[in-house]
Amino acid sequence: MTKYIRVVLALSVFASVFAPSAATARSARDRGKAWEPKPVSKALYGTKSPDEDPDRQRHYVQGHDGTDLYVETWLPAPKSGKTPPKRIPTILIMTPYVVQGQEEYPEAHNPYLPGFIDYYTARGYAVAQHHVRGTGESGGCLEQTAQNQVKDGANVVEYLGTKAPWTNGRVGMYGASYDAETQISTAGQGDPDKIKYLKAIIPTASVGSQYDWNFMDGVPWSGQPAIGNTFYLAGVSLFPGNEPAPQHYPEKLECQDEVMLSSADQSGDFTDYWREREYRPGAPNVKAATLMVHGLRDFNVQPITLAGWFDHLPKTTPHKGLFGVWNHAFPARHNSVEPEWARDDWYDMVTAWFDRYLKRKDTGVEKWPAVQVQASNSQWWAVKEFPTTGGPPGQLSLGPNGKLGRRRIKGSTVFREQVHIGAPGPGEAAVFQTPKVRQRLHVTGQPVLDLWLKSSDEDAHVAVELEVIGRDGEPMRHEGSRNEAVATYGVRSIQHRKPMRRGWFNQRQGEPIPPGEALKVPIRFLPTDLFVPKGGRLRLTVSGSVEYSKGESMPSGSASEITILHSCNRPSVLRFLLPNRKSKLLNVRERDEHGRKLKSNPGRIGKQTGGGLATRKVCGKAPKRIAFLRPTGVARR
Numbered sequence: 001m002t003k004y005i006r007v008v009l010a011l012s013v014f015a016s017v018f019a020p021s022a023a024t025a026r027s028a029r030d031r032g033k034a035w036e037p038k039p040v041s042k043a044l045y046g047t048k049s050p051d052e053d054p055d056r057q058r059h060y061v062q063g064h065d066g067t068d069l070y071v072e073t074w075l076p077a078p079k080s081g082k083t084p085p086k087r088i089p090t091i092l093i094m095t096p097y098v099v100q101g102q103e104e105y106p107e108a109h110n111p112y113l114p115g116f117i118d119y120y121t122a123r124g125y126a127v128a129q130h131h132v133r134g135t136g137e138s139g140g141c142l143e144q145t146a147q148n149q150v151k152d153g154a155n156v157v158e159y160l161g162t163k164a165p166w167t168n169g170r171v172g173m174y175g176a177s178y179d180a181e182t183q184i185s186t187a188g189q190g191d192p193d194k195i196k197y198l199k200a201i202i203p204t205a206s207v208g209s210q211y212d213w214n215f216m217d218g219v220p221w222s223g224q225p226a227i228g229n230t231f232y233l234a235g236v237s238l239f240p241g242n243e244p245a246p247q248h249y250p251e252k253l254e255c256q257d258e259v260m261l262s263s264a265d266q267s268g269d270f271t272d273y274w275r276e277r278e279y280r281p282g283a284p285n286v287k288a289a290t291l292m293v294h295g296l297r298d299f300n301v302q303p304i305t306l307a308g309w310f311d312h313l314p315k316t317t318p319h320k321g322l323f324g325v326w327n328h329a330f331p332a333r334h335n336s337v338e339p340e341w342a343r344d345d346w347y348d349m350v351t352a353w354f355d356r357y358l359k360r361k362d363t364g365v366e367k368w369p370a371v372q373v374q375a376s377n378s379q380w381w382a383v384k385e386f387p388t389t390g391g392p393p394g395q396l397s398l399g400p401n402g403k404l405g406r407r408r409i410k411g412s413t414v415f416r417e418q419v420h421i422g423a424p425g426p427g428e429a430a431v432f433q434t435p436k437v438r439q440r441l442h443v444t445g446q447p448v449l450d451l452w453l454k455s456s457d458e459d460a461h462v463a464v465e466l467e468v469i470g471r472d473g474e475p476m477r478h479e480g481s482r483n484e485a486v487a488t489y490g491v492r493s494i495q496h497r498k499p500m501r502r503g504w505f506n507q508r509q510g511e512p513i514p515p516g517e518a519l520k521v522p523i524r525f526l527p528t529d530l531f532v533p534k535g536g537r538l539r540l541t542v543s544g545s546v547e548y549s550k551g552e553s554m555p556s557g558s559a560s561e562i563t564i565l566h567s568c569n570r571p572s573v574l575r576f577l578l579p580n581r582k583s584k585l586l587n588v589r590e591r592d593e594h595g596r597k598l599k600s601n602p603g604r605i606g607k608q609t610g611g612g613l614a615t616r617k618v619c620g621k622a623p624k625r626i627a628f629l630r631p632t633g634v635a636r637r
Contacts, residue, residue, distance in 0.1 A: 188282020
């Protein structure tokens with residue numbers, strides 16, 4: 001959730017066994033139609049800091065419960081004879097990470113972008129920073145984006161849209177990580193009468209709920225809740241670098257008993273504490289034009305957010321998506337995954353979005369692709385939605401002897417659920433692999449493993465990893481300091497296997513399962529876009545825990561023996577979506593193309609089924625759309 005926490009407990013599962021295989025060349029592909037945003041606002045003005053006019057640019061906004069909510073604003077200043085308009089829109093950054101006078105996104109924070117405040121005040125925007133309750137100069141207690149903070153956001157938006165001396169009545173929001181979850185929670189759950197002034201948001205690397213930062217589908221990430229909340233209490237709320245607002249200091253501890261007690265609960269249950277911090281129910285309420293951005297290699301805030309939030313935004317609300325191969329960062333700042341693929345057009349996109357919805361200028365954003373998504377081989381392409389892409393379905397059956405993609409299946413595979421460091425040992429995992437694909441294979445959206453299994457114990461956790469294996473037989477990896485695998489991951493507690501009818505996990509309590517009985521357990525992976533080259537393979541590993549940059553998923557502790565079933569009556573099948581072959585390729589501006597004219601070579605993504613491997617029938621049945629939301633039954637032996 002925060003850009004400062006780096007909870008790294010181990011490397012990827014196979015890092016200690018296999019040598020890396022380069023995913024692609026350093027420079028990204030230039031195939032496709034040239035695409036560039038067209039902002040209107042120009043750099044005309046200087047910056048007036050709050051220090052120059054504190055009575056006008058520093059305010060306390062009253063919270064619904066009387067809490068002091070601190071807001072300070074930087075304004076455009078006259079420069080070279082150019083005087084800014086008296087009425088201008090405001091871009092709000094709602095953050096826990098700053099104290100008075102400190103910029104959240106200065107140039108020093110990102111060597112590839114100018115400082116955000118100077119860049120946008122120069123273009124005729126006010127930039128306001130609101131210290132969320134319990135941090136900086138604001139009063140109250142940091143509750144990790146619970147309902148008090150949502151109400152705070154609505155009050156601050158209303159102030160900036162109505163009472164701020166410079167306002168033109170239109171407010172936007174910007175920011176990454178925590179600064180993004182404040183956007184989606186305010187826009188989706190804030191008081192409609194107050195947030196009607198919120199016209200545009202650009203959430204980057206946002207959680208869809210606090211639960212998702214700490215768990216996945218009933219399985220906790222090792223130590224994550226306690227580590228995360230301890231950091232926010234000690235590093236953000238109590239000791240942020242200087243002594244903020246001494247009169248508010250005692251308030252900062254008022255809610256911490258609930259926060260820290262809830263952090264100690266490792267059951268995986270979706271409790272009332274997490275329910276209050278679930279933001280997806282608000283997605284259908286969002287009216288602010290939304291440009292949603294997420295790295296598909298985000299090790300910190302996993303792209304699981306996209307399922308149930310981005311795909312639940314109303315059709316009447318303008319919204320676009322930008323999802324590519326980067327980590328927990330803005331698209332212009334690939335600091336650890338494929339640095340040369342960083343988007344050089346990021347600020348142009350942001351400016352065009354705000355120009356259109358805060359200044360009502362024609363920037364052509366309505367004609368942008370609905371979603372720009374980047375495959376693991378660097379190719380950008382246009383898709384109508386994500387992660388439910390609308391492409392044709394694909395499937396690969398799990399068969400005996402580690403076969404992935406057989407037409408007929410029978411038998412079973414057994415492993416023991418337990419924690420492992422590095423590659424699983426003998427009997428600790430079940431590994432399935434396709435033959436070398438005769439043609440390229442493209443797995444997109446959110447794969448789901450429909451796993452039929454038996455457990456020797458009434459509890460078990462199942463972890464899955466889907467890797468791309470290169471032509472040389474080695475796991476492919478992305479260039480960069482993190483040496484990220486070209487892969488996606490998923491976990492599921494079999495006691496928490498109730499259907500996710502609304503598109504996200506919300507099971508209140510685990511239910512023990514009957515040992516020895518056959519169960520269908522759908523396990524969803526993180527949204528992804530994996531490209532398998534001709535001659536490459538897909539490898540699926542099923543075990544009791546998975547390690548990657550987020551940390552380690554925790555096994556149940558039961559050391560259960562898991563039997564994976566392979567039969568036409570109970571087929572264990574990996575289901576996924578293939579891209580629509582008519583989807584257009586895109587050539588976008590990246591770091592090595594700064595100042596250059598983009599080549600335009602229109603083309604389509606074409607057929608990418610692995611030479612028909614992903615579309616063949618299994619036990620006489622063709623692939624069907626992913627059905628992990630359907631009820632899961634218990635079949636008697």
